[in-house]
Amino acid sequence: MGSRYRDAEFLRTQYVENGMSSTEIAELCGTSPSTIRRWLDRHDIDDDRRYQDPEWLSEQYVEKRRDQQDIADECNVAKTTICHWLARLDITDGESLATSACETCGEEFRYYPSVRDGQFCSNDCAGKPRRRQVELTCPGCEETFERRQSLDTEYCSMACWGLDNRVETSGYYSTHWIKQREKALERDDYRCTVCGIHDEEHRRRFGRGVEVHHIVPVRLFKIWEKPPEHAHLLRNLVTVCRTHHPDAPGTTVEPDPDDQPLESYW
Template structure:
């Protein structure tokens, strides 16, 4: 499947979509409007209509600019406009502003925060003290940083997929790994991101886990390995994405 922007050929539609989002910084349409037939992108892939055809948009939306209603302020008597809801308008904005400090504190106001460093990249972020106490592994600025930290620190018996001691991959592994990278053009075969974009060589993933073989060397065959970026590799190991051999794509 070819990328509509750069023409790069990807083996799967999912890989092509991920490639377009990462490389071209734009998500491809994933929905077709039931009203006008226009293709559009919805992050959750749930919407039935585009913005122009949405029956809940425009005058049908309670927050539509022309849907405001007028009322007299209960305090100063001046007329003001408000968006209709299940409650009638009571006070104008001037009276509300004048009452600041006299009303009870808003429980949703920003509470105390402390500055900590991301456990992986060292970037500063602000968190509530209570949340800091709950995070035994520390705090992270993004899920990607948390995933990288897990890959580096949650290993051996601490890993949820731990099944025993270390496996000696042997010298053959490094030769097969290099050949797989060369065969796959140093690009992730799931999303299409390459070594230049990653800033390092991608990983090489065993389709059939090494532990399922009596001899680890038997797992190191070209038809049992595939190049994946670190992100796709984690998803493949967790079983959240299906990775097929190259000859099945």
């Protein structure tokens, strides 16, 4: 019958009038039960919510010893939904329900050890630890701020980071830099290596030409006490537009100033 499950009348006839389960309809149409459930929901054909009735669910699961998946198929829901209601209604076939305190919200909840672990009471609580914020004091402005625990920075902004890590680079932008910059532009055909915008279009849009970006920042060469020629090697230069300068290819490398040799960074 192919994709007839997409037809609302066909689906309603099989599911409501003929009493077929989503699994049976799926076998009839050569597709998966999840696909049938999705189209039932799309056509607003209500699922069977008898699983929320404690007497009916207890009869099916305890007395008739029906499998959770079998009940789920009959009610057109996922197996996890049946597991949830079995735990919520405290219905068990002999397997003991365990009690645990949620690691995120601290609330106690009951669960089947064979179905889930005892760490979190819900998917929402399970996701919160990954988004947990930590409070820090910025060493730049000394203001208190929050950031994600996974981020590895102690500064509240790039501005504060720059103030604390500023290195005088005068003398590094000379005639040699101008020549190397022009060579980099010619090599990249005066186009941004990220989006491909040409220098002429860039000037019309931004009022200035495309830019040349240092992959390893110039200030690090100053810290390493290396001559300007090292900073302006063509392999350390890349053409970018004003929009993509912060996201230059390869991302700006930020090696430890004490690390050597420089060649390991490009």
